[in-house]
Amino acid sequence: MELTHIAKTVMEKRYLRLKEDGSKETPEEMLRRVAGVIAGVEAQYGASKKEVRAIEEAFYGLMDRQDFMxxxxxxxxxxTAxxxxxxxxxxxVGDSLVEIYETxxxxxxxxxxxxxxxxxxxxxxxxxDKVRSSQGVASGPVSFLRVYNASTEAIKQGxxxxxxxxGILRVDHPDILDFIESKADTTQITNFNISVGITDAFMAALEQGTDYELINPRNGEVTGKLSAKLVWDKLVENAWKTGEPGVIFIDRMNRRNPNNHVEVIEATNPCGEQPLPPYGSCNLGSINLANFVKNPYTAQAEVDWERLGQVARMATRFLDNVIDANKYPLPQIAEKARRDRRIGLGIMGWAEMLVQMGLAYDSDEAVALGNQVMTFIKQKAVEESMALAEARGAYPEWEGSQWHKAGLKVRNATMTTVAPTGTISLFAARPDLPCSGGIEPKFALVFTRNQAGAVMLDVDGQFATIAKREGWYSEELMQQVAERGTARGVAGVPERWQQVFATSHDISPEWHVRMQAAFQGADGLPVDRQPVDAAVSKTINFPHHASVEDVAKSYALAWQLGLKGITVYRDGSRASQVLTTGDKT
Ligand code: CDP
Known part of the structure; x- marks a missing residue:
């Protein structure tokens, strides 16, 4: 493995384990530990020692080549224990004190x-609302959201x-307006992302300009009506102000869930890429697309489909094994995981693949390629899942599922996703070939850093490589790119590379949404043709000067293009922001 400085630091701090002799394992030893545990599962399915060894080598190779993490x-x-x-x-979260605190x-x-x-x-x-046992009144979802937040704050993670x-609340819950406002003060509820669960009925009311009904979940009674437009406007305005709440299209999530014959999805995981049923869980892993371009940076650049297909299949097997190697935190979760056998094969390094292919993120070609690449990975995941089903059996809930109806005997209820890959993309990055998270564009090309009073330049590995190779690299030029926060419009950068090296701020929100849609896939596709059968984690970036109307347009486009959810962020709209471009840092 060729790790960047930051990857080594992060691994050292939180990932490498202490060995029996008290010393820390090396990164290679960490990969060996993981490959050994996950390949060990093969023995349960009758593999010989030699076969287990071979699979272990294959798993180790996936990670050591930084192809998959x-x-x-x-x-x-x-x-570990x-x-x-x-x-x-x-x-x-059930509607009783016991259930609330149990969860x-x-x-x-x-x-x-x-x-x-x-x-x-x-x-x-x-x-x-009434509470019969205490003759009192209920304090409602938002107050318990605060309690959960405080609990997370107290325990943190050792x-x-x-x-x-x-935290999710359906749009037809009577407390929806309080929920939408609950994070307007950005110092509150900081351990939660929040999203509104938008129903089809709500979208229909919004389109027709009518009211929709609020329903008390305790007894199903209609408690009142609200204008869909009023709620939508409030939601969008808050998202414009602070980035929250996001939305999830809850009925669409359920309609497109291949396993919807046995479960109802009410919520997603924290970053939104996994719509899951109660007690649902999912283990994830992502392929580093930056490693799959032949003849990179030339007119002959092409995706290495053959190797991508092999890696996608082996990664699928890896993730299926994780289900059996896993020690689940609750019996209910263990039981559900063994019944639906969800896995989440995703990707990262998409921005770096595009640069090698010579395509700008904000182009029709890039959007088409995104859809093609993810559909291909899905197809390979389905092939491997079918082979596993042949050898080890279909997942127990398979009968009656959309897979069953399509005549596909598979081992996993869902297979593909796009996770943020916040940490593992660091592990996949090499000094000369970075790896941006998930399907995000590059955040910046040149960062400036103050080190002991001296200004240091951190130049994107791909940008530096090309600039040096073509002879236009200079400190002054890099400084200029750092200050502008983009290469676009910087005269010293050849026009072609100005286009190809698009950063997230160069890309209009519409292109961000279109790219997310390319990976998610449209409504109505057959189950094995949906590129992502879970969901896509993505941030739609807006410049600081964007209007509320601009955010509204993105939400509408998200609905129109078949997204399962959307999260926006307007530059500078929150007090603390981890990454900033320009020379502010
Ligand atoms: O890169 P890494 O595997 O560390 O994680 P990620 O792809 O950034 O996040 C995947 C999922 O891990 C998130 O959607 C969350 O469900 C969970 N996560 C979390 O619980 N806490 C964090 N600080 C980061 C991620």
């Missing part, structure tokens, strides 16, 4: 293992990482 909990959990390997969980306890246990949790608060009776959460 499993999600963080697989690195930190494999072969906790042994929890998944990043994504959804827990149900809060369960969430704490999951956070302890590095997993993130999502919850729908939609089943809780609204604030002010050793691994802090637990992220997602």
């Amino acid at each position: 499993p999600n963080s909990p697989t690195f930190t959990g494999a072969g 906790l042994g929890q390997l998944s990043a994504c969980f959804v827990l149900p 809060m306890k369960h969430a704490a246990l999951i956070h302890q293992t590095g997993g993130g949790t999502g919850f729908a608060f939609s089943r809780l009776r609204p604030a002010g 050793g691994t990482r802090r637990g992220a959460n997602m």
Whole structure:
């Protein structure tokens, strides 16, 4: 493995384990540990020692070549006492004190293992509603959201990482307006992302300009009506101000869930890429697309389909094994995982693949290629899942599923996703070939850093390589790109590369949404042709001067193009922002 400085630091701090002799394992030893545990599962299905060894080598090679990385909990959990390997969980929140606090306890246990949790608060009776046992009044979903947030704050995460959460409320819940406003003060509820669960009925009311009904989940009674436009406007305005709430199209998620014959999805995991049923979980892993271009940076550049197909199949097998190697935090979760056998094969380094192919992110060609690449990976995942079903059996809930109806006997209820890959994309990056998270464009080409009073330039590995190769690299030029936060419009950068090296701020929100849609796939596709059968984690970036109307347009386009959800972020709209371009840092 050829790791960047930052990857080494992150690994050292949180991923490498102490060995029995008290010393820390090396990155290679970490990969060996993970490959060994995950390949060990093969023995349960009758593989000989020699066969297990061969699979272990294959798994090790996937990671060592930086072609594929499993999600963080697989690195930190494999072969340890906790042994929890998944990043994504959804827990149900029932409408009683016992259920509310039971689930809060369960969430704490999951956070302890590095997993993130999502919850729908939609089943809780609204604030002010009757509570029979105490003759009192209910405090409502938003107050319990605050309690959950405080619990996360109190426990944080020892050793691994802090637990992220997602809170969802259906748009037809009587407390929806309070929920939409609940994060207007950005110092509140900081351990949660929040999203509104938008129904088809709501979208129909919005299109027709009518009211829609609010329903008390305790008894199904209609408690009142609201104008769909008023709620939508409030939602969009808050998203414009602070980036939250996001939306998820909850009925679409359920309609397109291949396993919707046995489960109802109410929520997603924290970053939105996994719509999951109650007690649902998913282990993720992502392919580094930057490694799959032949003749990069030339007119003959092409995707290495053959090798991509092999890696996608082997990665699918890896993720299916993770289900059996996993030690689940709750019996209900273990049981569900063994019944639906969800896996989440995703990608990262998409921006770097595009640069090697000579395509600008904001181009029709790039959008078409995104759809083609993800559809291809899905096809390979389905092939491997079918082969696994042949050898090990279909997943127990398969009968009656959309897979069954399509005549496809598979081992996994869902297979593909696009995760943020916040940490594992660092592990996949090399000094000369970076790896941007998921399907995000590059954030910037040149960062400036103050080091002991001196201004240092951090130049994107691909940008530096090309500039040096073509002879237009200079400190002054890099400084200029850093200050502008883009190569576009910088005279010293050849026109072609100005286009190809698009950063997230160069790309209009519409292109961000179109790219997300290319990976998600449109409504109505057959189950094996949906490029992503879970969902896509993506941030739609806006410049600071964008208007509320601009955000509204993106939300509308998201609905129109078949997205399962959307999250926006307007530059500078939150006090703390991890990455900034220009020389502000
Ligand atoms: O790169 P890595 O595997 O560490 O994670 P990611 O792809 O950025 O995030 C995948 C999922 O892990 C998220 O959607 C969350 O469910 C979970 N996560 C979390 O719970 N807490 C974090 N601090 C980061 C991720």
